[in-house]
Amino acid sequence: MSGGVRYDLPEIDDFTRPYWDAAAEGRLLLRRCAECGRAHHYPREFCPFCWAGEERVAWEAASGRATLYTWSVVHRNDLPPFGARVPYVAAVVDLAEGPRMMTEVVDCPVGALRVGMALRVGFREAGEAGEAGEGIWVAVFVPEGEGGG
Secondary structure, X not given: OOOOOOOOOOOOOOOOHHHHHHXXXXXOEEEEEOOOOOEXXXXXXXXXXXXXXXXXXXXEEOOOEEEEEEEEEEOOOOOOOHHHOOOEEXXXXXXXXXXXXXXXXXXXXXXXXXXXXXXXXXXXXXXXXXXXXXXXXXXXXXXOOOOOO
């Protein structure tokens, strides 16, 4: 895909750069609060549970394990580049560390999807060589024990 607005690309800033750099290395990061001990995702500069400030919240590596909470098979999406990907599985997963995360399940037949199924993180580059998104890697999930990502 060339030209046009991409609705799947993040706005990377100084705060979120560690997350995106880790993703490019195949690692999923979370934020954990030293005040209440809870992990959260998406990354925020404060704890969304106890409101502790950024000095009490730090990055940590996630295990990459998750269970499928819910999903929807998307058959039509007119926003670029999603239209070229249909059908795809938009999902919400429960990370082993506690937070829930919106993502995509890949390398899994739709008929095999089950609530509670074990998943593990993989990463997909957002763009092809020379395209917007090249070098940006996003977390996707695959069934535990399967290849892909």
